[in-house]
Amino acid sequence: MYTTLKEECYEANMQLPQLGLVLFTFGNVSAVDRERAVFAIKPSGVPYEALRPQDIVICDYDGKIVEGTMRPSSDTKTHALLYKTWPKIGGISHTHSTHAVAWAQAGMDIPIFGTTHADHTHQDIPCAPALTDEMIQGDYEYETGNQIFDVFAQKGLLYNEMEMVLLQNHGPFTWGKTAEKAVYNSAVLEELAKMAYLTLQINPNTPRIKDTLRLKHYERKHGTNAYYGQGC
Template sequence: MYQTLKEECYEANMQLPRLGLVLFTFGNVSAVDRERGVFAIKPSGVPYEELTPYDIVICDFDANVIEGIYRPSSDTKTHALLYKTWDSIGGIAHTHSTYAVAWAQAGMDIPIFGTTHADHTHQDIPCAPVLSDTMIQGDYEHETGNQIVNAFHEKGLSPSDMEMVLLQNHGPFTWGKTAAKAVYNSAVLEEVARMAQLTLQINPHTPRIKDTLRLKHYERKHGPDSYYGQEE
């Protein structure tokens, strides 16, 4: 019944180890079917080399299992809340990639230093603050989603313009129109995090990219008069 959705989710998950974004059973990707009100997600603790499309779990937006023989990812409630809150997103990825996690553990936004960063988002990549003790001791995974949403609200960010976030002491979450785009954004985030770290090692006083160059690179790819790539 959900075979196409499961296959989309499976293929996206298999990209994580291929891209060097996860080790062992770290991380997860989900893919949504808005018409049916469900999403597919990796099962908890299943090694990628053993994963098959059949193993993918189907859940509703309240994180209830609709179909599957395994327990879904431990982050399922986070995915569910983001899908329920942001109806523009079609896939979510969560990794523990090295450089992105390092910035998250430091509790710092990733500064926008160059055009590689500006090609994908026009501002610093935000780091949502660590959860309160009450949130951690309560419905932790659900509250993780709330913390991301609240951080975007407080910073005036749109999930369509900023498709990635760090969560302090935890790691990165990314999303996109599809599960494949969410994984793409995870890879971009990791590379931008690595570049920023190397930049600060070379020159700790490096200024952010100048506004005209920042906006030029973002707008030529994402603006109303964008001209990057080929016409569809």
């Protein structure tokens, strides 16, 4: 019944080790079917080399299993809440990639220093504060989603413009119109995190990119009159 959705999710998950974004069983990707209000997600703790399309678990927007014999990712409730709240995303990726995690562990936003960053998003990449003890000891994965919503509200960010976030002491979540795009954003985030780290090593006082250049690069790729690429 969900063969195509499982295949999409499987292929996206297999990109994580290929892109060097995960080790061992770290990370997970999900893909949503909006018409049927379900999403597919990697099963918990299964090594990528052993993962098969039929192992992928189907859940509803409350994180309950609809189809599958394996336990879904421990981050399933976070994925479920993001899908339930943000209707235009089609896939979610969560990794523990080195440089993105380093910024998350430092509890710092990733500053926008150059046009590579601006080509993908026009703001600093936000780092949501650490969860409170009550949130951690309560419904942890669900509250992780709420923490993402809170930092977006506080910073006035739109989820369709900023498709990535860090969680302090934890790591990155990214999303996109498809699971493949969510993985793409995970790879981009890791590269931006690495570039920003190296920039500050060279010059700790590096200023952020000027507004005119920042907006020019974002708008030419994502704006109303975008002219990057070949179009339809």
